[in-house]
Amino acid sequence: MPNVLTRGTRRIGDFIDGDANTPEVKVTLERSDRGIGINISWSSPDSPYAGWFLGSRRLEIGAGGQPKTITPLPKRVIFHDSHGPVLLIRCWTQGFHANALGPGSGNLWAHAAVLGVGELKEFDRPHGLQTEISGLREWLGITSWAEEDRWLEGRTEYTLKSKAQPSIVIGAHSGVALEFRPGWGLKPAGADDERVLMDLLRCTTVSSTPLDWEDHLQVHRAIRDLLVVSRWWDESVVEVRAHRDDDPLTTMDGATHGDQWREVVVVNDERKPPPKGYRQHLITYSELGVTGLQSWLKLRDEFARAFDPVISSIDLRNTTAHTRLAHTGPGLEALGYLLLVRDGISEKKAAQSSLRERLERILMDLGTCLPFDGPTWVDRTVAVYNGIKHANRQAPDYVDVANTWRESVLAVRAWIAIELGVPAADVESRLGDDPQSAPLVRRSS
Incomplete structure (x- = not known):
C-alpha cells in the first residue's frame, strides 16, 4: 500500500511528538467520517500522554509534594509506519477513556495530514498552499487535454493528448502571490483495466514568509466566493498541497532541487458536484481577466x-x-x-x-x-x-x-x-x- 490516507484507512505505527521525555508507543492512525485522528494509549496517569487528556483530573504529586508539570499538547506530531511518514498538524484532543490510577486511551485529532514529511516542520504555517476549487477550471475555460477523432480505413481513431498550459498569474494580494496552475493527472480506477484522466486546475498562493494556514485560505475562498456569486451554485475549496521553504526537493546525495509540494489530506475534502444541465454565469472570466480578478479581491476585502x-x-x-x-x-x-x-x-x-x-x-x-x-x-x-x-x-x-x-x-x-x-x-x-x-x-x- 502506498503512503495514502483515503477515507476508511487504518494504520498502526510509531508516534513521534518531538519530546525526548515521552516514551515510545505504538498508535493507530485512522481516517474516517469523524476526521483524521490517532488513538494513543497509556498504562498509568503518570504517562505524559495521559496529561494531554486528563489535565486537571490528574492527582499526581511530584518530589517535594509539588504537582507534576503536565507536558503541553504539541501542535504537530508524526505518525510513521512501513508505508512512510505522515505529519499531523493543528492537533487537538477530544474523547478518552481511562481507569482511575490505571490505563487509558484517547483520541488526538488533526485538521490536516501532510504525507511524506518525517520531520516536525511547521506546515501549519506554510509558504505555499494549493487548493482545488470546484467550477474554477470551467469558468476560466482551460483544459490540459486535446481531443481529436478521425475516420481511418473503416474505423474511427480517437486521440487524447495531454498539453501544457501556462499558469495564470493574478499577482500579489494580502501578502501572497496568487496564480492558477493548470495540469493533468492519471490514476487507476476500481478495475485493473481502467484509468481515470484528470483535468486539473490548482489555485496557488505563495508567500515569502510563512503564513498561517487560514491566511492562505482566505484568498482561495475569495476566488470561490466569486464563483458562487456568479452562478449561485455552492462551490468547494479543498486543500491538496502545501509547501515550505525548509522542505525542498532533495535527492539521496543531499542536493536540493527547488520547491517540493507535499500532498495534503484534510478532514473535509468533499468536492461539490457541478450543476445538472447548463447554468449560466453572471460574471465571465473573459470580461474580468486578471485585472478584474484583482479588483474582485480588493472589493471582497472592502x-x-x-x-x-x-x-x-x-x-x-x-x-x-x-x-x-x-x-x-x-x-x-x-x-x-x-x-x-x-x-x-x-x-x-x-x-x-x-x-x-x-x-x-x-x-x-x-x-x-x-x-x-x-x-x-x-x-x-x-x-x-x-x-x-x-x-x-x-x-x-x-x-x-x-x-x-x-x-x-x-x-x-x-x-x-x-x-x-x-x-x-x-x-x-x-x-x-x-x-x-x-x-x-x-x-x-
Missing part, C-alpha cells in the same frame, strides 16, 4: 461585512426562509451603509440611516437591470425584514419571506457584477435566464 452573510446563506441547508433572510439582512444593511460612507457621508450619519435609505442606495447603482421592480423590492424588503426582526409587527407570509431573500441575494449579485464592470445590459439579459429570477408562488388549495 465589503466583507456585506458579502459574507449573503454568500454564506447559500450553505444554509435544511432551514427556513426566515432564517435565511435574517442571516442575509445584516449584509444588505452593511452594503447600503458602506456605499453611503463611500459617497462621502460621515460614518455617524450613515449609521443613523434607515433600512429603506440603505436599500435605495443599493438600487441607485442597479438601475433597471433587475428582473423585478426595484422600488417594489425596497418596499417589500423593509416590511418583511422588519416583520421578522420586531415581535410587535405582523409576521410576514412565508412565501413573501422566501421571495424577499431570493430577490435580495439577486440584487447583491447584480451589484457586484455592475461594480466589476459587467455592462448593465448584459447583467439584465443574464439575470433574465438566471434560475434565481423565478419567483416562488403560492400553491393553490
Whole structure:
C-alpha cells in the first residue's frame, strides 16, 4: 500500500511528538467520517500522554509534594509506519477513556495530514498552499487535454493528448502571490483495466514568509466566493498541497532541487458536484481577466461585512426562509451603509440611516437591470425584514419571506457584477435566464 490516507484507512505505527521525555508507543492512525485522528494509549496517569487528556483530573504529586508539570499538547506530531511518514498538524484532543490510577486511551485529532514529511516542520504555517476549487477550471475555460477523432480505413481513431498550459498569474494580494496552475493527472480506477484522466486546475498562493494556514485560505475562498456569486451554485475549496521553504526537493546525495509540494489530506475534502444541465454565469472570466480578478479581491476585502452573510446563506441547508433572510439582512444593511460612507457621508450619519435609505442606495447603482421592480423590492424588503426582526409587527407570509431573500441575494449579485464592470445590459439579459429570477408562488388549495 502506498503512503495514502483515503477515507476508511487504518494504520498502526510509531508516534513521534518531538519530546525526548515521552516514551515510545505504538498508535493507530485512522481516517474516517469523524476526521483524521490517532488513538494513543497509556498504562498509568503518570504517562505524559495521559496529561494531554486528563489535565486537571490528574492527582499526581511530584518530589517535594509539588504537582507534576503536565507536558503541553504539541501542535504537530508524526505518525510513521512501513508505508512512510505522515505529519499531523493543528492537533487537538477530544474523547478518552481511562481507569482511575490505571490505563487509558484517547483520541488526538488533526485538521490536516501532510504525507511524506518525517520531520516536525511547521506546515501549519506554510509558504505555499494549493487548493482545488470546484467550477474554477470551467469558468476560466482551460483544459490540459486535446481531443481529436478521425475516420481511418473503416474505423474511427480517437486521440487524447495531454498539453501544457501556462499558469495564470493574478499577482500579489494580502501578502501572497496568487496564480492558477493548470495540469493533468492519471490514476487507476476500481478495475485493473481502467484509468481515470484528470483535468486539473490548482489555485496557488505563495508567500515569502510563512503564513498561517487560514491566511492562505482566505484568498482561495475569495476566488470561490466569486464563483458562487456568479452562478449561485455552492462551490468547494479543498486543500491538496502545501509547501515550505525548509522542505525542498532533495535527492539521496543531499542536493536540493527547488520547491517540493507535499500532498495534503484534510478532514473535509468533499468536492461539490457541478450543476445538472447548463447554468449560466453572471460574471465571465473573459470580461474580468486578471485585472478584474484583482479588483474582485480588493472589493471582497472592502465589503466583507456585506458579502459574507449573503454568500454564506447559500450553505444554509435544511432551514427556513426566515432564517435565511435574517442571516442575509445584516449584509444588505452593511452594503447600503458602506456605499453611503463611500459617497462621502460621515460614518455617524450613515449609521443613523434607515433600512429603506440603505436599500435605495443599493438600487441607485442597479438601475433597471433587475428582473423585478426595484422600488417594489425596497418596499417589500423593509416590511418583511422588519416583520421578522420586531415581535410587535405582523409576521410576514412565508412565501413573501422566501421571495424577499431570493430577490435580495439577486440584487447583491447584480451589484457586484455592475461594480466589476459587467455592462448593465448584459447583467439584465443574464439575470433574465438566471434560475434565481423565478419567483416562488403560492400553491393553490
